[in-house]
Amino acid sequence: MPLLSLAVTIISMITTAEIEKLATLARIKLSEEDKASLVKEFDSILGYIDQLKKVEVSTDTEGRVGAIKNIMRPDESRQISTDDRERLLDEAPDREGDFIAVKKILQ
Amino acid sequence: MKIDLHKLTIQKAHEALKKGEYTSVQLTQAYLEQIKNKNPEINAYLKVFADAIDQAKQADTKIKNLKFNIENFPLLGIPCGIKDNILIQGHITSASSKILENYRATYDATVISKLKKEGVVFLGHTNMDEFAMGGSTENSAFGVTKNPYDTTRVAGGSSGGSAATVAMDAAVFSLGTDTGGSIRQPASFCGVVGLKPTYGAVSRYGAIAMGSSLDQIGPISQTVSDCEVVFNAIRGKDIHDGTTIDITTYASKHVSKTLGAKPVIGVPRHFLKEGIDTAVIDAFDSAIASFKQKGYEIKDIQLPNISYSLLVYYIIMPAEVSSNMARFDGVKYGLHKDGANGIQDYFETRRAGLGREVIRRILLGTYVLSSGYYDAYYNRANAVRAMIIADFQKAFSSVDLIVTPTAPSPAFKIGEKSNDPISMYLEDIFTVTANITGMPALSIPCMVGENDNKHLPIGLQLTARHGDEATLFAVGKDFLGE
Known part of the structure; x- marks a missing residue:
């Protein structure tokens, strides 16, 4: 069955509001200037990748590279050395004792 | 003593160290001197390691120990450069990004552990496009890497620093990463050899991820023989990377070649008709003529869906990028910028720490x-990816290698493409296929550059079946007369 033949109609133009929505999802603050240039760049990039719609998809196989899949490991905790733990914690922008400190979430 | 570093190979340096012509400390000092002279202009290295001489001393101790069999350690005491997205414990590893500018790696990447066991000397971390996103090193937060053959031009990217350091004789070899051509294209631009191994051949543990179904670590070197030595040292299954394969994974599927018979070379002529610089086509045609002269059979092949490779790449890659980049949140490590609350911290941190191309x-x-x-993009791209893989597998039933140019042009001018994402993306047209299919590909110089700002190097790309790096090395060596 041609699983992917029902291509959704893609609007190649993108609006500032859509760019803002993507930036919110991706947790990135954008300036008005950024938004304006991104709208322009997206138009050119989306115009390009929209050519994919023209491809006749003859297979419903999922593209996958590599010869192996489903690599499992035992669900066991592994002890790391105190040195390793200290190094990891030391890279945190803010720490309190053995914890990484973040801002209060619940008010 | 003066050591001639020009195009110095692993083999030559190994022989000299073995015979005691010079020590690893002397060799390392010579490279540090070369870096001091060349790096201010080229900007291949972001950091030079203060402990390089200490590493060389350790290597010299091993070399002097008569019980130690140096023959088994071809990389002992050999100085190299490492791309800035491969972790070396204790050293700043920034991926050329502001967000990791002060990040000190907390562990060694598997390739680094392996090279440490071999006794190599790490000279420093090399420049790259931020998080490996780019084809010119212009996206580095710490300045562009210039091409050693013409400093008005780019060194290529994203592993531009790794290629330039080998080309400017400031390391015997280097490691890069390749997601869509990031080892092979800069190797082509800088006149050196670069390998993108089979997907899974080399562990990515400790490499800062970009596109996880595409990324591979690989060597950049002066010769194919050197490339092979480094590849053999870093390959292998790794418990820390579930995608790694055994050396035997693909072995049984290989079509065994008649002993002594030359591999058959396939050329997808239909894909070489437009958008390619005439200098590249000329160099490519001479390379094919040279293969014929050496007795190789050349076959015209069809890869019906190959023209969609770049489209597929520019959907799958950003999808994987957006997932991999989510970890940079200003909480666990790296830059942190304060916002009004915990959520706003993310927005401020990512805004301040990430460059334009990464955000795009x-x-x-x-x-x-x-x-x-x-469905319209990601799923469809994956389906087309499967079609492209099938095309290549079909082609490999009648040929052993597929040959194309590595890049559509020689090194371009700095700034020439930086405002035009699509034209920059088109640079990857010949290289992305190997990442899409997971097949190994090697770039070798087919036009040697000259340091006169006129004759730029041009690379030839050989692609082989999954797991068949051996054929790449054999034919690459034969072509270059090694």
């Missing part, structure tokens, strides 16, 4: 993965 790709990835577009 995160947003594009978020777009193609968002509901309503997922």
Whole structure:
């Protein structure tokens, strides 16, 4: 069955509001200037990748590279050395004792 | 003593160290001197390691120990450069990004552990496009890497620093990473050899991820023989990377070649008709003529869906980028910028720490993965990816290697393409296929550059079946007369 033949109609133009929505999802603050240039760049990039719609998809196989899949490991905790733990914690922008400190979430 | 570093190979340096012509400390000092002279202009290295001489001393101790069999350690005491997205414990590893500018790696990447066991000397971390996103090193937060053959031109990217350091004789070899051509294209631009191994051949543990179904670590070197030595040292299954394969994984599937018979070379002529610089086509045609002269059979092959490779790449790659980049949140490590609350901290941190191209790709990835577009873009791209893999597998039933140019042009001018994302993306047209299919590909110089700002190097790309690096090395060596 041609699983992917029902291509959704893609609007190649993108609006500032859509760019803002993507930036919110991706947790990135954008300036008005950024938004304006991104709208322009997206138009050119989306115009390009929209050519994919023209491809006749003859297979419903999922593209996958590599010869192996489903690599499992035992669900066991592994002890790391105190040195390793200290190094990891030391890279945190803010720490309190053995914890990484973040801002209060619940008010 | 004066050591001649020009185009010094692993083999030559190994012989000299073995015979005691010079020590690893002397060799390392010579390279540090070369870096001091060349790096201010080229900007291949971001950091030079203060402990390089100490590493060389350790290597010299081993070399002097008569019980130690140096023959088994071809890389002992050999100085190298490492791309700035491969972790070396205790050293700043920034991926050329502001967000990791002060990040000190907390562990060694598997390739680094392996090279440490071999006794190599790490000279420093090399420049790259931020998070490996780019084809010119112009996206580095710490300045562009210039091409040693013409400093008005780019060194290529994203592993531009790794290629330039070998080309400017400031390391015997280097490691890069390749997601869509990031080892092979700079190797082509800088006149050196670069390998993108089979997907899974080399562990990515400790490599800062970009596109996880595409990324591979690989060597950049002066010769194919050197490339092979480094590849053999870093390959292998790794418990820390579930995608790694055994040396035997693909072995049984190989079509065994008649002993002594030359591999058959396939050329997808239909894909070489437009958008390619005439200098590249000329160099490519001479390379094919040279193969014929050496007795190789050349076959014209069809890869019906190859023209969609770049489209597929520019959907799958940003999708994976947007997922991989989510970890940079200003909480666990790296830059932190304060906002009004915990959530706003993310917005401020990512805004301050990430460059334009990285943001562009995160947003594009978020777009193609968002509901309503997922089927049209990401799923469709994966289906077309399967079609492209099938095309290559079919072609490999009648040929042993597929040959194309590595890049559509020689090194371009700095700034020439930086305002035009699509034209920059088109640089990857010949290289992305190996990442899409997971097949190994090697770039070798087919036009040797000259340091006169006129004759730029041009690379030839050989692609082989999954797991068949051996054929790449054999034919590459034969072509270059090694």
